[in-house]
Amino acid sequence: MSTATNDVTLPDDIKLRGDVVLPDPVQGREALVRGPHDFHAVTEMVCKVNEAPLKATPKPFLFGLALAASGLAMFGGYIGYLLWEGPGIWGNNNPVGWAWDIVNFVFWVGIGHAGTLISAILYLFRQKWRTSINRYAEAMTIFAVIAASSCVALHTGRVWMDYYLFPIPNQMGLWPNFRSPLEWDVFAVNTYFLVSLLFWFTGLVPDFATLRDRATVRWRQVFYGALSLGWRGSMRHWQTYEKAYQILAAFSAPLVLSVHTIVSFDFAVSQLPGWHTTIFPPYFVAGAVFSGFAMVQTLMLPARHWLGLKDLVTAKHIENINKIILVTGSLVGYAYAMEFFVAAYSGNDYEGFTFLNRMGGPYWWAYWIMVSCNVITPQLFWFRKIRTSAAWSFGLAFFVNIGMWFERFVITVTSLHRDALVSSWDYFVPVTEVFYLVGTFGLFFTLFLLFVRFFPVIAMAEVKMVMPQADPHWEGYSHEGEHHAAPAAASGGHS
Amino acid sequence: MAQIFPRWTNQTPRLITIGGLLGLAALIFAVYWWASPYHTDVGYQPKQPVAYSHALHAGELKMDCRYCHVNAERGASAGVPPTATCMNCHAQVKKGSEQLKPVYDSWLDGKGDKSIEWVRIHKLPDYAYFNHSAHVALGVGENRAAIGCETCHGRIDQMVVVRQDQPLSMAWCIDCHSNPGPNLRPTDAVTKMGWSADLDWQESQKRIALTLNPPGSLSGAQKFVDGQYKTYATAGCTGCHR
Numbered sequence: 168m169s170t171a172t173n174d175v176t177l178p179d180d181i182k183l184r185g186d187v188v189l190p191d192p193v194q195g196r197e198a199l200v201r202g203p204h205d206f207h208a209v210t211e212m213v214c215k216v217n218e219a220p221l222k223a224t225p226k227p228f229l230f231g232l233a234l235a236a237s238g239l240a241m242f243g244g245y246i247g248y249l250l251w252e253g254p255g256i257w258g259n260n261n262p263v264g265w266a267w268d269i270v271n272f273v274f275w276v277g278i279g280h281a282g283t284l285i286s287a288i289l290y291l292f293r294q295k296w297r298t299s300i301n302r303y304a305e306a307m308t309i310f311a312v313i314a315a316s317s318c319v320a321l322h323t324g325r326v327w328m329d330y331y332l333f334p335i336p337n338q339m340g341l342w343p344n345f346r347s348p349l350e351w352d353v354f355a356v357n358t359y360f361l362v363s364l365l366f367w368f369t370g371l372v373p374d375f376a377t378l379r380d381r382a383t384v385r386w387r388q389v390f391y392g393a394l395s396l397g398w399r400g401s402m403r404h405w406q407t408y409e410k411a412y413q414i415l416a417a418f419s420a421p422l423v424l425s426v427h428t429i430v431s432f433d434f435a436v437s438q439l440p441g442w443h444t445t446i447f448p449p450y451f452v453a454g455a456v457f458s459g460f461a462m463v464q465t466l467m468l469p470a471r472h473w474l475g476l477k478d479l480v481t482a483k484h485i486e487n488i489n490k491i492i493l494v495t496g497s498l499v500g501y502a503y504a505m506e507f508f509v510a511a512y513s514g515n516d517y518e519g520f521t522f523l524n525r526m527g528g529p530y531w532w533a534y535w536i537m538v539s540c541n542v543i544t545p546q547l548f549w550f551r552k553i554r555t556s557a558a559w560s561f562g563l564a565f566f567v568n569i570g571m572w573f574e575r576f577v578i579t580v581t582s583l584h585r586d587a588l589v590s591s592w593d594y595f596v597p598v599t600e601v602f603y604l605v606g607t608f609g610l611f612f613t614l615f616l617l618f619v620r621f622f623p624v625i626a627m628a629e630v631k632m633v634m635p636q637a638d639p640h641w642e643g644y645s646h647e648g649e650h651h652a653a654p655a656a657a658s659g660g661h662s
Numbered sequence: 663m664a665q666i667f668p669r670w671t672n673q674t675p676r677l678i679t680i681g682g683l684l685g686l687a688a689l690i691f692a693v694y695w696w697a698s699p700y701h702t703d704v705g706y707q708p709k710q711p712v713a714y715s716h717a718l719h720a721g722e723l724k725m726d727c728r729y730c731h732v733n734a735e736r737g738a739s740a741g742v743p744p745t746a747t748c749m750n751c752h753a754q755v756k757k758g759s760e761q762l763k764p765v766y767d768s769w770l771d772g773k774g775d776k777s778i779e780w781v782r783i784h785k786l787p788d789y790a791y792f793n794h795s796a797h798v799a800l801g802v803g804e805n806r807a808a809i810g811c812e813t814c815h816g817r818i819d820q821m822v823v824v825r826q827d828q829p830l831s832m833a834w835c836i837d838c839h840s841n842p843g844p845n846l847r848p849t850d851a852v853t854k855m856g857w858s859a860d861l862d863w864q865e866s867q868k869r870i871a872l873t874l875n876p877p878g879s880l881s882g883a884q885k886f887v888d889g890q891y892k893t894y895a896t897a898g899c900t901g902c903h904r
Binding site: 335336337338339340341379388389392393396397 | 666
């Protein structure tokens with residue numbers, strides 16, 4: 168049974184995109200992997216990155232790692248300074264008790280959400296295109312949660328008492344305050360980290376086994392051998408793997424919604440105008456997915472360029488991600504508008520003042536940076552040319568990253584700086600906090616670059632499952648098709 | 663291809679998981695148990711400058727505690743006696759004793775301003791407010807009761823050298839503050855050692871405890887009740903951390 172390729176409808180602008188996309192003869196839509204690749208070619212493309220000898224690590228990569236690691240080293244010094252001097256090294260003042268510490272935390276936790284959405288929700292909805300991007304989106308999640316934890320663990324002042332966050336039996340007979348959303352946050356973020364890590368690792372096991380089997384050096388054999396947990400690729404292994412993966416996906420899916428909901432409770436459960444808003448949970452979740460997908464673009468576009476993965480991460484992936492950015496960006500814009508509407512409609516003077524103060528008060532510049540980056544930028548993705556272009560996507564995603572950081576700044580600082588007592592109004596100016604933010608980026612990128620160097624950045628096994636060759640009805644590309652007939656792929660059905 | 667790992671390594675993921683979980687539980691238990699004041703503080707028995715025996719003075723000779731610890735019922739701190747208190751008796755009794763040499767040295771150093779430097783045993787942190795007198799006698803009228811010396815300090819009458827008998831940890835404080843009844847006794851039995859409540863007094867304990875911890879008092883140190891502020895035993899955080 169051979170389906171002729173002329174039944175397949177391809178996008179009109181396929182030439183314009185510069186991709187050579189072979190149609191998937193079984194599914195009848197363009198294939199997710201570009202070019203005439205068989206299974207082995209996918210393995211080669213992905214493993215090439217990890218298998219370069221240590222001494223042959225590309226110079227630009229080493230430069231990037233050195234840059235990130237120096238940021239991390241600086242962060243270590245900064246933490247020492249913070250522990251020695253205390254949070255007085257920040258610009259936090261009397262009404263503004265929460266500033267960059269919480270801003271950075273919410274920023275990083277939010278970024279993680281894209282990874283979970285890609286890995287869990289898109290998986291459960293059988294969105295096959297996710298397979299090319301889920302691995303490093305999940306890695307991004309884990310490293311972002313680590314960066315977020317470093318913010319929230321260091322903002323407590325007496326950092327050595329952080330174990331108070333956990334319900335550990337103690338001689339005081341005291342438990343954490345379970346009625347506080349800050350305590351819920353501890354559980355939400357820890358659960359999130361643990362489930363994400365398990366999910367990520369489970370997916371990595373078959374790919375680690377591939378790297379182990381291909382290893383030519385002893386340390387690689389041992390390293391990947393230990394990580395692959397004795398994976399042999401037997402039918403039983405695959406059956407167990409699929410079950411475990413599905414269960415973990417089911418665990419992760421609600422976390423996409425719950426974690427940032429609880430982060431938003433940190434604000435919404437308080438009674439401060441500007442924070443005490445019922446729209447916060449969905450608004451925060453949309454914002455989290457929005458910022459996360461922007462970060463996925465920021466990380467993915469250079470990676471696919473420099474690692475030579477353009478055939479696996481195609482314009483279609485870029486476009487799909489941009490569509491999600493467009494949807495969630497519009498939701499965020501709607502939430503901004505709704506906050507103002509509710510402030511006006513409530514007739515509450517304090518609520519009204521807070522929002523007018525946000526827009527036109529001393530922090531007007533932060534508010535308008537937020538609006539222009541988060542509301543206007545994603546609307547450009549209505550244009551197909553823009554949302555399929557790597558350069559545009561990278562640039563616009565960068566603006567979204569900036570805008571989403573400012574969103575958290577606006578929510579945290581502008582709500583606090585003019586409280587109910589006019590005499591205590593104050594203007595918050597950061598002192599050393601820039602190093603704090605740069606340090607978390609150093610931590611994040613050090614981990615991320617090490618991941619890129621040593622772990623398979625694309626889920627090889629999963630990508631192979633969504634290739635046309637994996638379909639039981641696959642009988643090779645039809646030779647009468649006008650598109651490229653691929654000799655390599657034609658014989659690659661069951662290799 | 664040759665095997666990379668020997669066969670026994672099949673068990674390592676399982677062992678790491680189980681070992682990690684058990685290790686974490688063991689660590690928490692170890693800190694909870696061996697780093698708590700039950701182990702670090704109970705039994706603290708420093709060497710005092712004078713070989714003074716409570717077993718002799720309070721036990722055998724049945725001296726009243728308050729003869730030396732004069733502020734126990736009136737002061738925030740019960741206090742330890744100055745040399746002069748010793749000399750009330752020892753100006754006459756056992757004058758030449760070698761064991762009493764530090765007492766006489768302190769008394770006869772010419773100026774009389776250098777008292778014996780007893781080593782403090784029962785210590786509370788600075789951030790915990792504690793008033794000794796409030797615990798020795800509390801309540802009014804028929805609801806007046808006391809906590810006996812032995813409840814917190816142990817059988818002093820049997821100690822040759824005094825040791826810390828109770829942990830003085832926060833949970834230990836709170837255990838009594840949330841259920842003070844069983845530790846209450848009549849005020850005339852404060853210093854009595856080995857006292858136990860009879861059936862009548864057990865009823866009184868329940869009655870008095872209810873005046874110390876009326877329902878709903880858990881949340882606050884002081885409440886405005888019946889036209890006046892009242893302090894309850896379950897004092898909330900600010901009762902002790904002021």
